[in-house]
Amino acid sequence: MKYLSVSEIAKKWNINERRVRVLLKEKRIEGAIYQNHKYLIPENATKPLDRRVKGQRCFEDSPLEKTQFDFTNYRKIYPSEDGYFGRYGGSFLPPNLKKAMKEIYDGYLTIAKSAKFISELREIRKNYQGRPTPIYHCRNLSNYFGKVQIYLKREDLNHGGAHKLNNAMGQALLAKYLGKKKLIAETGAGSHGSAVAMAAAYFDLKCDIYMGSVDIKKQAANVSRIKVLGANVIEVSEGSGTLKEAVDAAFEAYSKEYKTAFYCLGSAVGPHPYPLMVRDFQEIIGREAKEQFLEMTGELPDIVTACVGGGSNAIGMFEAFLNEPVNIVGVEPLGQGKEIGKNAATMCFGKEKVLHGFNSLVLENPDGSPANAYSIASGLDYPGVGPEHAFLKEIGRVKYEAISDDEAAEAFFLLSRLEGIIPAIESSHALAYAIKCAKNMNSGSILVNLSGRGDKDMDFMVEKYPHMFLN
Numbered sequence: 097m098k099y100l101s102v103s104e105i106a107k108k109w110n111i112n113e114r115r116v117r118v119l120l121k122e123k124r125i126e127g128a129i130y131q132n133h134k135y136l137i138p139e140n141a142t143k144p145l146d147r148r149v150k151g152q153r154c155f156e157d158s159p160l161e162k163t164q165f166d167f168t169n170y171r172k173i174y175p176s177e178d179g180y181f182g183r184y185g186g187s188f189l190p191p192n193l194k195k196a197m198k199e200i201y202d203g204y205l206t207i208a209k210s211a212k213f214i215s216e217l218r219e220i221r222k223n224y225q226g227r228p229t230p231i232y233h234c235r236n237l238s239n240y241f242g243k244v245q246i247y248l249k250r251e252d253l254n255h256g257g258a259h260k261l262n263n264a265m266g267q268a269l270l271a272k273y274l275g276k277k278k279l280i281a282e283t284g285a286g287s288h289g290s291a292v293a294m295a296a297a298y299f300d301l302k303c304d305i306y307m308g309s310v311d312i313k314k315q316a317a318n319v320s321r322i323k324v325l326g327a328n329v330i331e332v333s334e335g336s337g338t339l340k341e342a343v344d345a346a347f348e349a350y351s352k353e354y355k356t357a358f359y360c361l362g363s364a365v366g367p368h369p370y371p372l373m374v375r376d377f378q379e380i381i382g383r384e385a386k387e388q389f390l391e392m393t394g395e396l397p398d399i400v401t402a403c404v405g406g407g408s409n410a411i412g413m414f415e416a417f418l419n420e421p422v423n424i425v426g427v428e429p430l431g432q433g434k435e436i437g438k439n440a441a442t443m444c445f446g447k448e449k450v451l452h453g454f455n456s457l458v459l460e461n462p463d464g465s466p467a468n469a470y471s472i473a474s475g476l477d478y479p480g481v482g483p484e485h486a487f488l489k490e491i492g493r494v495k496y497e498a499i500s501d502d503e504a505a506e507a508f509f510l511l512s513r514l515e516g517i518i519p520a521i522e523s524s525h526a527l528a529y530a531i532k533c534a535k536n537m538n539s540g541s542i543l544v545n546l547s548g549r550g551d552k553d554m555d556f557m558v559e560k561y562p563h564m565f566l567n
């Protein structure tokens with residue numbers, strides 16, 4: 097039998113490719129198969145009747161169809177040459193740092209795209225990081241709620257216990273190629289700090305990690321880890337003593353050392369080219385996950401979700417699903433409420449503004465200054481967000497929801513008890529959103545990016561939630 101590709105069948109039936117993908121997702125094209133990462137459709141397949149009713153909400157009203165945006169060449173177009181996703185992104189820096197960013201961007205476009213670099217990184221991912229990380233079907237958790245199947249992409253099993261190493265090894269390899277002698281980085285939860293310290297040890301580079309004084313106390317286990325790995329932890333006690341101040345201090349240090357040091361940024365934020373670079377180094381998550389999920393279940397998930405701090409694990413997960421008929425949801429921390437200073441839900445409550453050298457959404461005080469962000473999860477405690485997320489929200493492709501401290505804590509203990517997996521409190525936000533959906537949906541599947549493991553959070557969680565711990 098002769099088979100046609102999605103684009104060929106779209107042409108034959110005179111509909112767009114997106115529509116064909118929705119029909120595939122609904123299993124309405126007889127004989128269609130999935131092989132070598134592609135759908136194949138029998139040439140003689142019958143075009144299903146159009147059941148859509150204008151204005152009526154149903155699955156065909158999925159975000160992919162609603163957005164009217166063509167994602168076929170999305171990665172090639174976004175960001176633009178000067179780092180914009182629509183009007184978000186760019187680079188707002190003093191001239192000396194602009195020069196430093198140009199060196200990194202040029203290096204990224206040439207060195208990081210070379211066959212040698214790619215094969216070296218591939219070898220590191222396989223033999224040092226232990227990739228691919230698996231997909232896990234949470235049978236107990238799914239049965240607990242009854243009707244919806246919940247799956248985890250196990251980034252907690254990546255070496256170091258979080259997704260952060262995917263990006264840290266990529267940037268450190270680039271630093272080595274550029275002849276730099278030191279890595280400088282900020283950290284909130286300490287996951288990125290640990291990852292950069294590991295990368296520095298691996299590549300024999302010096303390493304300074306800037307961390308807020310509040311986070312140093314809260315994430316003591318990771319602070320010890322960073323020190324054991326041979327890196328320096330530099331305490332930042334200004335302001336709220338959390339991630340924003342750590343970024344300020346690390347950038348300040350880098351602006352004095354950029355000739356010999358490399359700034360290893362931990363999320364899909366910052367001036368161009370960081371949002372692009374971090375996305376590219378993290379997109380291994382979604383690529384693996386899509387293939388593994390299809391292999392395990394024979395179809396795509398109904399919902400893909402991940403927590404959003406700066407947005408690196410989320411963008412790494414989402415990218416592979418943007419052009420698929422899948423609902424994509426980023427989950428932010430609602431902390432202790434909607435008021436300024438009580439949350440870090442930038443996508444929900446932020447306004448357009450330049451912070452840390454890029455234009456995106458930022459939580460603001462009434463006087464327009466950046467607000468203090470708060471979340472139980474140090475890694476989500478940032479008043480800004482990656483520019484690509486602001487763009488994906490604006491064009492309607494990704495939905496952003498907020499989950500409170502207590503909801504995340506419940507998910508933290510529930511997954512631990514039912515599945516024997518202790519999630520990072522950051523990842524517990526995405527999990528809590530999946531649990532909320534599982535309570536309200538009658539069927540379907542949800543794929544959660546479990547961005548990290550929760551060992552670092554144990555002491556803090558047990559102290560803060562003794563009633564959940566004892567039950």
Ligand SMILES: Cc1ncc(COP(=O)(O)O)c(C=O)c1O
Nearest residue numbers: 287363405406407408409475548
């Ligand atoms: C385990 C874990 N998940 C998620 C995050 C949030 O970062 P991002 O939004 O860049 O993925 C962090 C940040 O430290 C983290 O440690």
